Structure formats: structure tokens, C-alpha cells
Amino acid sequence: MFDLSPDEAMAIRLSLRVAFWAVAASLPFGVLVAFILARGRFWGKPVLDGLVHLPLILPPVVTGYLLLVLFGRQGPLGRFLDETFGIVFAFRWTGAALACAIMGFPLMVRAIRLSIETVDRRLEHAAGTLGANPAWVFATVTLPLILPGIVVGIILSFARSMGEFGATITFVSNIPGQTRTLPSAIYTLTQVPGGDAGAFRLTAISVAVSMAALILSEVVSRLISRRLGTP
Amino acid sequence: MTLQVEVAHRLGAAFSLDARFAGSGGLTALFGRSGSGKTTLIDVIAGLIRPDRGRVLLDGRPLVDTERRIFVPTHRRRVGYVFQEGRLFPHLTVRQNLLYGRWFAPRQDRYVKLGDVVDLLGIGHLLDRRPHGLSGGEKQRVAIGRALLASPRLLLMDEPLAALDEARKAEILPYLERLRDETKVPIVYVSHSIAEVTRLATSMVLMSEGRVVATGSVADIMGRLDLHPVTGRVEAGSGLETRGVGPDRAFGLTVLRAASGDLRVPYADLPIGSRVRARVRARDVIVAVRRPEGLSALNVLPGRLSEIGAHDGPIADLRLDLGGDVLLARVTRRTIHDLDLVPGKEVYAVIKSVAFDRHSLGQAVSSESRRP
Structure with missing residues (x-):
């Protein structure tokens, strides 16, 4: 029963590509924002914190619509990016990746921020007394110590991206081969007669991918903790 | 530096x-x-x-x-x-x-x-x-x-x-x-x-x-009786600069030479010829006005009483000058009265050998620290 039709296989490949790029492109920003929220002391911090967490609370449809307004071809950011860099999000798989990145961002930032908050800053001071400048301290002490948080953030954000539906379909629609990701494909199959078998196959794959992500995150973070000697 | x-x-x-x-x-x-x-x-x-x-x-x-x-x-x-x-x-x-x-x-x-x-x-x-x-x-x-x-x-x-x-x-x-x-x-x-x-x-x-x-220097500060409220009374003591001169093999002791005489300490493995700073707690020192005899304590060092610390309570600290080394001794006010102790008086400091533990014997203090 797991003979996938070409359309179904395409949806899976697309989903993996979208999720990969959503995570890869948002990771540097995720680490940066997590750092600012964990360590920074500035006036607008609650606003930034709220903004980052907004996609978690808002209906995905609203997030998708806001993305459409901002990043659509006629939207202010969309037009700017198109004219200056030739980057187009509207109705492309890149738009799906953007929607997934935004939806996964709060999960990623939360996981990384928590791990930054548990880093013993006295270790960073110790590295400073040994002659390491702040950039080196970050690369050789802070980053390795927050690695478990980063891994968990990556996996959560990836799993979220694999399951993202509302914002994606609102922002970039449901175009086969371009924006029809795994959830959109399942939704489409449930809307047509005789689509049940296909929907079930994709659902099983979706469940398997999510389970694998959770188990992987558990295993990886346990491995890293063992190396750090903090069971 | x-x-x-x-x-x-x-x-x-x-x-x-x-x-x-x-x-x-x-x-x-x-x-x-x-x-x-x-x-x-x-x-x-x-x-x-x-x-x-x-x-x-x-x-x-x-x-x-x-x-x-x-x-x-x-x-x-x-x-x-x-x-x-x-x-x-x-x-x-x-x-x-x-x-x-x-x-x-x-x-x-x-x-x-x-x-x-x-x-x-x-x-x-x-x-x-x-x-x-x-x-x-x-x-x-x-x-x-x-x-x-x-x-x-x-x-x-x-x-x-x-x-x-x-x-x-x-x-x-x-x-x-x-x-x-x-x-x-x-x-x-x-x-x-x-x-x-x-x-x-x-x-x-x-x-x-x-x-x-x-x-x-450590000896100067620890020897200052007026600083005892800050340096802490209970642990007050002084360090004698000595040199290991020989083992007392029969009994497993080492003989250390201080400025005013020899000290025997209960360790056989101290290196001979090296400098050893021996810390003596003030409360481990007995003061006598005549050279005592028939004592279990092995170490009797002659010296002079140079200062008596504040003694409004029952206890007072004495500063002894042992041929240039400072030794602190803690006695009761009654002792000062009974022995008629006044600065300048000739005294003997009595220290039990077993009062030295390994922790109190520091080796090879570098040359700058050794007072002339």
C-alpha cells in the first residue's frame, strides 16, 4: 500500500526541501534573537519577545494573510525584495519556506534561549581571563554548551515546518510541485473522491516523520549531555 | 613585577x-x-x-x-x-x-x-x-x-x-x-x-x-597583637623560619633549626638542608620563666617577652622575640599576674612536638620571604 503516486512523492520531497530551508535560513536569526532575549537588557524587550511568540498564538490563517500583505508581489517588502534582490516569495516554494520559518521560529527561539539561560556565565569569564576575546568565547565555550538547545530548536522547528498548513496555504496557495506540501496534499486528497488511500499513506508518513524527529531530538540531546557530564 | x-x-x-x-x-x-x-x-x-x-x-x-x-x-x-x-x-x-x-x-x-x-x-x-x-x-x-x-x-x-x-x-x-x-x-x-x-x-x-x-611580611602582620581582632583570635599563630638539619631516626623525628634553638617535629621525611616554615598556633605555646625540666614537650626555646596584647578579658596574647623570630603565645591574664610577666623579661617558649601537623610545615619558602 506504500506505492506512492508521483504527486504524493513530489509533495514529500517538496515538504522536506521547504522544511530544510526554513530551518537553515532561520537558524542564525534564531540564535541571535535567543541571545538578545536571554542576555539583553533594553527598553523594547517585551515587544520583541511578544513579536517572536506571536505566530504561536495567532491563527495560522492570520499569519499567512499578514505574510501575503507584506511579502506578496504588491506588498511593500515583497516588492522591495523582488526589485533589489530578485527574490520572490509569492506563490513559490520559497514563500512556503518563509511561512514555515516564521511559524517554527518561536519554538526554535524558546529552545535556544532556555539553553543560553542555563549556561554558567562564569565559564565565559574564565575563558576571558585565559585571553579569549568575546567572539572566541562565544565560538569555543558558549556555542558548544548551548548545542543541545540548538539541536532541539532545529528539530522542533523542522517538525513544525513539516506540519505547517494554515499560513502556507493562505500565503502561497496550494500549487502542485511548487507549494503543495505534505499537509496541503493530504488536505487536497481528502477533498476528492477516492483520495482516502493516498491521504492515509501521506498521514502515515507524516506521523513517522514527526515521531522520528522527536526520538532523534531525545537521542541527540542525551548524547550531548553525556559528553558534557550533566545527566 | x-x-x-x-x-x-x-x-x-x-x-x-x-x-x-x-x-x-x-x-x-x-x-x-x-x-x-x-x-x-x-x-x-x-x-x-x-x-x-x-x-x-x-x-x-x-x-x-x-x-x-x-x-x-x-x-x-x-x-x-x-x-x-x-x-x-x-x-x-x-x-x-x-x-x-x-x-x-x-x-x-x-x-x-x-x-x-x-x-x-x-x-x-x-x-x-x-x-x-x-x-x-x-x-x-x-x-x-x-x-x-x-x-x-x-x-x-x-x-x-x-x-x-x-x-x-x-x-x-x-x-x-x-x-x-x-x-x-x-x-x-x-x-x-x-x-x-x-x-x-x-x-x-x-x-x-x-x-x-x-x-x-606575614611574620610582621601575624606578630602584631593589635591586629588580632581582624586576623582572627582562635587561629592566631606565627611562623618560625627554620632549616632542616637532621633526622632523629631512632624516633622518626626531624630536627629543624630556628634562630634560637632546635625544634623537633614528628615527621621523618622532611628534606635536610631545605627551609621549612613552621607554623605554631599561639594556643599551643607554653611560657615559662625558668628553663623547665622533666617535661614531655621536646622543644624549649629561650627568648624575651617583647609585647603583651590587650588583656581586659581573661586571655591575652604575648609576643615573644626568639633570637629575631616572632612567636605568639596565648596565656591567661592570671598567668601574666602570677609569673609577673612584663615586656623585656627573659622567658622560655615550650612547644609540644605533636602540635605540628603536616599542614603547618611549609617547605622551601623562597628567599625573598626569609627575613634576615
């Missing part, structure tokens, strides 16, 4: 630091009770705290000078720091920890080799392990090695033994003595343990409530 510190810093509403001292080579002990500002002071020297006012000069160059708006960041000071809790990097092996600071010092300034440090501290068997499996004493030795391998111009140590039990302390003290004597790096050593300071320090800075109360 010269270190000049003159800083003022306010921490919260309750505590303010206003301290000045100068150090020059050897091991300078910052001594005082918990909360007297010792750690704050070395954090200022390390650059971990930016002082409100003042300056820190190392060999004449400013590390911080608030008037001239100079603040050299921690990583450019080349001031090593051994923390109370080690602070080893948990994600690195012992070897990687040791070598962490190695590449940051300019090549021509690197004066420490991994092999030498490993030998000095006896940590060769730990190199491939990770910090979480090490004992407290091993961690502290690795932390000392790590700080040394950054080739620091000055080494700060913040109560490196405080978190360890007596056995571990005894394990590390000899390494600290070797560090002081075999490397040229000057050390500022924070401690509230009078035993450690007496054993290790070449000079000391006495602190109380954020102020420097006295600076000078």
Missing part, C-alpha cells in the same frame, strides 16, 4: 571597597574574613569588575585608570585567574582545557610548556579525561595548570583550596609551594585561612570591610 592597586568601588548599598596596596613578586596573600572585599579586589585586577574610581598598574602599565579613561578588557590583560570552583570547561578534555589559553599569548611571551606544567602539577594521567570525572583536588590542579599555560604576567588565585577537604588541601599545598618557587609568575592569593597564608605567603595584605588594614 610590580602591581599597584588603588581602587574604590561600590557594590550595592551595603558594601564599598576602598583599597590600595602594592605587590612585588612572590606570593602576595590577600587575607581577611569572608565579605571583606578580597574577591571584589582581584575581580577588579582581572577586569571582571570595572571599578568606580581608581587604577591598577602592572609593571607601570595601566590595566584600568578611570581618570585617564583606560580600561583594558579582561582578555587583553594576560592576568591568569584560578577560581574557587575551578570553572573547567565541561565540553573539553583536560588536555584541551589546559591548552585553551595557549594561543592567545603572543608567541615571544609564551614561557610555559605543557610538559612542565603537567609535571609540576602531577596531572599527566588525567589528560584524556573530562572534568566531570575528576576529584575536587584534581580539578583545582588542572585549573591552576590552565591558568599557567596562558603564560600570564600575574596569577590571581581566589581561595583555590576553600572547596576542598583537609586531605585534598594537603595534596595541593606542595604544588602551590612549587608554583611559587619554581615559576617566576607573581601570585596574588586570596584566602581566609591563616594556616594557608602563613605557609604560602611571601607578603600579605590584610583586609577588613573593604579596606586594607595592613600590609607587610
Whole structure:
């Protein structure tokens, strides 16, 4: 029963590509924002914190619509990016990746921020007394110590991206081969007669991918903790 | 090396630091009770705290000078720091920890080799392990090695033994003595343990409530009876500078020669010919006005009573001059009255051999510290 039709296989490949790029492109920003929220002391911090967490609370449809307004071809950011860099999000798989990145961002930032908050800053001071400048301290002490948080953030954000539906379909629609990701494909199959078998196959794959992500995150973070000697 | 510190810093509403001292080579002990500002002071020297006012000069160059708006960041000071809790990097092996600071010092300034440090501290068997499996004493030795391998111009140590039990302390003290004597790096050593300071320090800075109360040689400061409220009464004592002259093999003792006579201590393995600083607690000393006979105590040293400390309570401290060495003795006020003790009187100090434990015998105090 797991003979996938070409359309179904395409949806899976697309989903993996979208999720990969959503995570890869948002990771540097995720680490940066997590750092600012964990360590920074500035006036607008609650606003930034709220903004980052907004996609978690808002209906995905609203997030998708806001993305459409901002990043659509006629939207202010969309037009700017198109004219200056030739980057187009509207109705492309890149738009799906953007929607997934935004939806996964709060999960990623939360996981990384928590791990930054548990880093013993006295270790960073110790590295400073040994002659390491702040950039080196970050690369050789802070980053390795927050690695478990980063891994968990990556996996959560990836799993979220694999399951993202509302914002994606609102922002970039449901175009086969371009924006029809795994959830959109399942939704489409449930809307047509005789689509049940296909929907079930994709659902099983979706469940398997999510389970694998959770188990992987558990295993990886346990491995890293063992190396750090903090069971 | 010269270190000049003159800083003022306010921490919260309750505590303010206003301290000045100068150090020059050897091991300078910052001594005082918990909360007297010792750690704050070395954090200022390390650059971990930016002082409100003042300056820190190392060999004449400013590390911080608030008037001239100079603040050299921690990583450019080349001031090593051994923390109370080690602070080893948990994600690195012992070897990687040791070598962490190695590449940051300019090549021509690197004066420490991994092999030498490993030998000095006896940590060769730990190199491939990770910090979480090490004992407290091993961690502290690795932390000392790590700080040394950054080739620091000055080494700060913040109560490196405080978190360890007596056995571990005894394990590390000899390494600290070797560090002081075999490397040229000057050390500022924070401690509230009078035993450690007496054993290790070449000079000391006495602190109380954020102020420097006295600076000078250990013998001078510990011999000052007026400072006992700050140095702590219970543990008060003095260090006799001696030289091991021979074993007393039949009984497993070693004979140490002090300025005014010989001391017998109950250890057979002290090296002959080397200098030993023997710490004697004031309450372990008996004072006699005639040479006593028929005593179990083996050590009777002649001297002169030079000062009687405040004695409004039942107990008083006496300062004895034993051929140039200072020895403190604690007696009751009644003793002073009954023996008619007055400054200048000839007395004998009686010290039981068993009053010396291994902790109180420090070896090879470097030459600057030995008073003429």
C-alpha cells in the first residue's frame, strides 16, 4: 500500500526541501534573537519577545494573510525584495519556506534561549581571563554548551515546518510541485473522491516523520549531555 | 613585577571597597574574613569588575585608570585567574582545557610548556579525561595548570583550596609551594585561612570591610597583637623560619633549626638542608620563666617577652622575640599576674612536638620571604 503516486512523492520531497530551508535560513536569526532575549537588557524587550511568540498564538490563517500583505508581489517588502534582490516569495516554494520559518521560529527561539539561560556565565569569564576575546568565547565555550538547545530548536522547528498548513496555504496557495506540501496534499486528497488511500499513506508518513524527529531530538540531546557530564 | 592597586568601588548599598596596596613578586596573600572585599579586589585586577574610581598598574602599565579613561578588557590583560570552583570547561578534555589559553599569548611571551606544567602539577594521567570525572583536588590542579599555560604576567588565585577537604588541601599545598618557587609568575592569593597564608605567603595584605588594614611580611602582620581582632583570635599563630638539619631516626623525628634553638617535629621525611616554615598556633605555646625540666614537650626555646596584647578579658596574647623570630603565645591574664610577666623579661617558649601537623610545615619558602 506504500506505492506512492508521483504527486504524493513530489509533495514529500517538496515538504522536506521547504522544511530544510526554513530551518537553515532561520537558524542564525534564531540564535541571535535567543541571545538578545536571554542576555539583553533594553527598553523594547517585551515587544520583541511578544513579536517572536506571536505566530504561536495567532491563527495560522492570520499569519499567512499578514505574510501575503507584506511579502506578496504588491506588498511593500515583497516588492522591495523582488526589485533589489530578485527574490520572490509569492506563490513559490520559497514563500512556503518563509511561512514555515516564521511559524517554527518561536519554538526554535524558546529552545535556544532556555539553553543560553542555563549556561554558567562564569565559564565565559574564565575563558576571558585565559585571553579569549568575546567572539572566541562565544565560538569555543558558549556555542558548544548551548548545542543541545540548538539541536532541539532545529528539530522542533523542522517538525513544525513539516506540519505547517494554515499560513502556507493562505500565503502561497496550494500549487502542485511548487507549494503543495505534505499537509496541503493530504488536505487536497481528502477533498476528492477516492483520495482516502493516498491521504492515509501521506498521514502515515507524516506521523513517522514527526515521531522520528522527536526520538532523534531525545537521542541527540542525551548524547550531548553525556559528553558534557550533566545527566 | 610590580602591581599597584588603588581602587574604590561600590557594590550595592551595603558594601564599598576602598583599597590600595602594592605587590612585588612572590606570593602576595590577600587575607581577611569572608565579605571583606578580597574577591571584589582581584575581580577588579582581572577586569571582571570595572571599578568606580581608581587604577591598577602592572609593571607601570595601566590595566584600568578611570581618570585617564583606560580600561583594558579582561582578555587583553594576560592576568591568569584560578577560581574557587575551578570553572573547567565541561565540553573539553583536560588536555584541551589546559591548552585553551595557549594561543592567545603572543608567541615571544609564551614561557610555559605543557610538559612542565603537567609535571609540576602531577596531572599527566588525567589528560584524556573530562572534568566531570575528576576529584575536587584534581580539578583545582588542572585549573591552576590552565591558568599557567596562558603564560600570564600575574596569577590571581581566589581561595583555590576553600572547596576542598583537609586531605585534598594537603595534596595541593606542595604544588602551590612549587608554583611559587619554581615559576617566576607573581601570585596574588586570596584566602581566609591563616594556616594557608602563613605557609604560602611571601607578603600579605590584610583586609577588613573593604579596606586594607595592613600590609607587610606575614611574620610582621601575624606578630602584631593589635591586629588580632581582624586576623582572627582562635587561629592566631606565627611562623618560625627554620632549616632542616637532621633526622632523629631512632624516633622518626626531624630536627629543624630556628634562630634560637632546635625544634623537633614528628615527621621523618622532611628534606635536610631545605627551609621549612613552621607554623605554631599561639594556643599551643607554653611560657615559662625558668628553663623547665622533666617535661614531655621536646622543644624549649629561650627568648624575651617583647609585647603583651590587650588583656581586659581573661586571655591575652604575648609576643615573644626568639633570637629575631616572632612567636605568639596565648596565656591567661592570671598567668601574666602570677609569673609577673612584663615586656623585656627573659622567658622560655615550650612547644609540644605533636602540635605540628603536616599542614603547618611549609617547605622551601623562597628567599625573598626569609627575613634576615
